[in-house]
Amino acid sequence: MSRPQDPPRSFFPFGNPFRMISPKGTTLSPQLLAVLCAFEATLEEKLKKLIPKSKDEVVSLSWMTSAMQALCESHNDIKTLMTDLELPVTDWEEKWIDVYLDISVKLLDICIAFSSELSRLNQGHLLLQCTLHHLGSSSSDQLFRACSSLDGWRQHVSSKNPRIEKCGSILDNLVGSSDLPKVKKSAKGKVLMQAIYGVKVLTVFVCSVFATAFSGSTKNLIDMDVADVYSWAPTFKGLQNLVNEEIRVRFSSGRITVLNELEAVDSSVRELYPIIQGVVETTETESHAKTVEKLGRSTENFSQGVDLLVKEVDGFFQVVLSGRDALLSNLRSGATINGDILGGKRDAQAVN
Template identity: 45%
Template sequence: MSRIKDHPPRVFFRCGNPFKNLFPKNNNARISPNLPSLLNNFETNLMLSIRELIPKNDGNAILTVSWMKEAMASLCKTHRSIRTLVSGLELPVSDLEDYFIYIYSGISLKLLELCNSFTSELDRLNHGNLLLKFALSKLETSSCPEEISLLHLESWRQHMASKKIQNCGAILSSLVESLKHHHHSLPKKKLSGKGRVLLRALYGVNVKTLYITSVFAAVFSGSSSNLFYLTIPKEMEEVQWAQAFMELQSMVNLEIKTAFLSDRFTVIKDLEAVESGVKKLHIAVQEGSDTNVFVEVLKKSVMELSERFDLVSKETGSLLKTVISARDALVERLWTKYEEELGVTLPMIISVKKTCL
């Protein structure tokens, strides 16, 4: 794993904050009286979900597989909540909503690409666990020669050091660029109160999504260039979740930076512990020592790691389903609008196609 290089902060919007007009000093000043409670509930839940990812006492809890599972589950929960917010706003199917559908469709498509990349890497890591289990089973066979045992252990190391995901940085960068594009193509007409609430909520969701996926990308790729440092505009100083987000980002980025500087085997602490066990076992085999104790300890660690990777995969799959479901629901509303405008029921073959968007 390469050492960390000097990278400038990855500013969320280098060309300025496209949501600046949504964050006056009095945050709800331009929002209609019946909407602040919806926005407040959403942002309170967003703040709490971010705070739950900040370890209370033990910084070592960060970048464990368990923490990654919680981070992915938290992201899934946030994407469910934005759909709940849309339902609560009861937005009419209008040209303005067309625009929001366009925004979410572009963002969610890139998120799906990232989730697919993460799932592939988790599969690769789990395959490494299978190789190590096989090596340990051979070591338990007294007839297995020392050279063969060492060869199996080395095959695990080679697999774990093999090519990792590499396309996440490009996807993350394109996500930022697409958000800039949406900013420049904002409708000229003024946003309604409901539109402001939704756009402000989407901003919070996008910040959290970008950052957590950049952490996963950095961890899985072994490259600090995928790690974002997102700046929060001054206009958002009073937004509930901003302080919690900056605290989480500072803590996690420091942990990742330390891991890269130390030239560790991996950023994932659980996997680092397994690698340490493999080293000890490797030495024991070379020295002809009793390997039973090392094998038993390592078997337990590998089993636990496999279970935890499975949980991360499960949460990643849940996020995929949530995002796909949200995309389908939004497109369904848009499709209904087209049917109403045309005064016809569109052919079933087209309706099937739309769910695959």
């Protein structure tokens, strides 16, 4: 796994697989080239939209929601591409299918881990709501309960999620399995493999950032070295460098989290905690009320951001799961695949 001091690692650790899957002399027709160029142009547009306008947007829950949306769209774009290519199931080698099924399982495991962490964050939100409720009264008993709730929140937010802790090894295995097996001498296969490569790069990047943000450590942060032969490579490198660099800067400054909304909550808690403990005396009722109000706003923003992200992660899980189901269904029927090798919708149909 890449560390801050490690050199960027290649997404394909054993060299460029297109040298193996695209035999010499295989050229793309103008039609296939147009299909590939359109796909990669769409992918690049998605990458551009994920480039934060400022470092303050790294890493916000809204950015993470947009990133997960981009993943869902890109995986569904593969489904559309396969429809355009009309690749029959007979062109799918057994090893290729096995690799896809293995990758899809890893993506499902990652989605489950992310969902469990978002659920854990929502549990923490309940503790913050209890704090705000107790702060509605000035009685010493209610302040004691508010302090107790904040203690619970601080312990909860600093604890580790075992499922997130396992994401690093899953990501390493996902990268290691990206050396795709050979495809029969097929120009269509070449187009599909190059498209899949681009989507995999985006997938690993996004999942790496999520795992890093949720784990509170850069140990899950991956730097991918993408060759400049791909039209979208410069845009991706710019995105990756900006996001990964900012994440490392934040952790090096001692922040407990790189999540903007969670950091805002923690800042309000640090400000309010000594006041309700009585460590810091304040006779300014208005000032105290503003501090409580600040915690209320940051808590609400955090809760809303988590709820939106939960929906997108669940949506990506369904994209991957339904694509896997579509592939298995078509394999059983022996029909032509019109599904998504990386995940598609349940309405994928067989094409004769």
